[in-house]
Amino acid sequence: MTVLLGAYAARSCPVKTHHAYDSTIERTSWEPDESLAELFEGGLEFETHILDTFAASLDGTLADLRPLREQSLAARTDACLQAMRTGVEVILGGWLPVDLAGQRTGSPDALVRGIDQIDGTPRYHPVEVKWHKIIERRGLKRSQSSTPPLAYTTLASPRPLPTLVVEGYGVRVASREPDLIQLAHYHRMLAAAGFATVDHAAAAIIGTDDVLRQAVLAWVDLAEPLVRTFSRSQPGGWRLRSLLERYDHEHAFRIDVAVAAQRRRAAGGGTGQADVDRPPLVRPIVTRECGRCQWWERCLPLLDPEDVSLRIDKGPLDVREIAALRRLGVGTLTELASADLDQLLVAYLPEVTHRSGAESRLKVACRRARMLLRGDPFERETSGRIEVPAAEVEIDFDIETSAQGRVYLWGFLLHESGGSPEARYVEFSRFAELDSSAELSLAREALTWLRGLVDSPRSIRVYHYSEYEVVAMRALAARVDDPLLSWAADYAETEFVDLLEIVKAHFFGASGLGLKVVATKAAGFAWRDDDPGGLNSQSWFTEAVHGENAELRAAARRRVLAYNEDDVIATSRVREWLRAC
Template identity: 35%
Template structure:
């Protein structure tokens, strides 16, 4: 198989059709979407994080640490890695494993650690690898070995299946070249870059009691079959079907064209639901829209989803952005209302809390205000901005209650706001103005905290998605910035605080404030619209 297909670790978490297209010679000239600017930035951030951690390890490990040069061809780097392993080098950074042509694998790893007579892999990633708790096995960066790992009283492992599968890929490459340690373990250094979290790749912690080893082997064998068939020009083993991954896939223009030409059912229901539809003989949106109620039990979907799918198909055929599930829409309202939107930068922190105050006058100017830090995250100044937000917010709530007025706050998809409110209270506990975690939990569990996303989800069918940017135009709201979006805001933030080593760009700070203001004005517009007669013009499901 010297000239055969050779795949990297990414294929096991990649769409099967994408694997086909990446290995099909006939697909080389097909149109591809440009890489999203936000994705491109995350890749650059991850590369910078790996370089920083490599420097940290070099300083800690001294002469025991050797780096494989990033210069030269892949084969040259493979030879350099093989020589370092044969020499018994204790820590090898930036390793390019010898390719495994018989197994169809190639790959690199951030760090190889000598363990016994072989090596174990260590990944460096720019996401969290652990959560507060206990039970994770960790080792210090000064001794990043399995032998130094101990149960950590302050950390529990955060589920990151992709990390484990990447570790198994390298394990298989080490086995192929006779350099694998006896124990199938792998480590991960996360965004905090303070410890190595070690994983036992034999642990039965996957669905059905599977291990990371068995899960990887099954997935890789499947992707290798798909890629081999594509490379040979044989009958494709993977056909296009819309899934979540499609949104950022470079091959989406090609797949979308095919799916629309055949009016594929996955344009309305994605993933496993689309597979269930096809298994029941329903392959197009038209067939789904015409599916009689008595045939719904044939489609193995969760209760209620079959009827929803039929309505979504009917709405898609009529190009309707929304369909009402209920005759009369409802959103909890109050005398004093605040729309809240938080802006964060990856896992580094929340740098802005934006609010739109409306309703009964209680001595506070209505409209927009933001509580923000422009110190590059992570920074203790984040505690100051969160404390100012929480103090203003809770004082407003107390004033309303004191005057016998009702109070409610609104967000769009509470998961993000809840995460950072709780995280801020935990991380900055004891600092001025920081609330106790229990007080935050009391608020987010109360009926005064309203998730507008849930109201939309429960009362509308949304053929094109339920995101704020999708729903708000139906309520008549439009963002001032044509590039407004979460991914672009990451790039604006880097400029605004000078993360790339340049002077902060003040115009990008203004842009972020305007973007955040528009987000809270969007939720304000949606809930006002939902409680007006205008929303009754949206077609009702039973009338389709």
């Protein structure tokens, strides 16, 4: 069977490619859990919305090929080729011709026409829609570096002829490298079909950013050296490579992985017995992908229960770091915890020069390994009493957001000295699909209540865990000119107490210092829900709004409110625990 890889192969774990081509591996019947399904569906909804808006906004010619997705591959490919040959400015949902020589197949979200090639052939650039932010703010030091500033075009005029530029912002190359590698896959396919060249290797992503108050195409030159990678030949052990170079390396490796996997099929004869003389080219290493991967149930039995990548899930070492440790005979918690770090680092550091701070990362991982083996979730790093600001009225605060990022629930736990010994839960919610106006209206309702307490003669403190709430309030205030929202954003910046910052100042956590970890393992709190979590709450919100009947919707609303109430109770318990330390 010919190996043909899609655009996600090079950006994803190579073990997926192995399993897909190794017939000795039993197929899975995996389906994503409800929180992951909601995440996927939300991304698809966002993509559909953006592409629909793109089509409606465009001031040029358009070929929307999305309605052809149920037709044959030949029909979809022919339609895309015809649109490119005629020079349509934007093509949505086009299926590129299979690249047999490059062993590639794929369909970008959009294609945008650029500067024609020397012979007059239209040139096209791939565009992907992603349900996350792609633009970052850059400080003065980074703005003066070789990293290019943000280059963008609009949905109305998307062609990069040329792009518009905004100083002080840029594309998140490091954290969004997988997205950019996916675009490199499409660029190679366009080049194979005669519609792209390396000298104009631009590609764009449309993310959820609102930096420019509208959806924009953020452009990146795939041929520009932007990515720090390992290089044994360089004096410093690393060099900058282009995204095309990164993609070519990863794609070629996965071709090798697939071919080796097919040989196992031939050797095993399809009987399920793998040929021991043909081991896989790759072994599972736990990454963030694993939690949403169809092959996880096949990979888990292949891992040692103490595998470092499996057990250390906070500040985890990356794939190359884990692979380097394994080559040096360090694969489990016990092996890492008992290693002579000074001796290990001599051999280890030259293999991980792609990472800055590799030595400190390994030392932290070793510390976590020792704590996990001892069963110690936390280590105190200071001595003496921990100071937590107090007040006559103490309020624990937490918000909940929908999959679209709208704040639909403001939850408060009110403790009043001299009053009832029982804390009182106060919530402001809208179980409906909120638009910007409705979200702001709910925020005003909640913050009017809070302002009334702050303006009373009693002293007030508001406690939260992490900066999420403050960032959300700041974003709401930036959206409109509203005195109440501006007051709330300023008040939160100066008067709110972030308990996470206090915890971080005094403790180190083997599994991190998130609220769920600290509240359960340190403060002894237990959530009523069997599966509490932010992603899960988003799926419950969807059920509360769109459930099939009133009973299901009411049950989901109760579940969300109980979860939010438990979050603020957990925050108060952490506060009590800190004061008792």
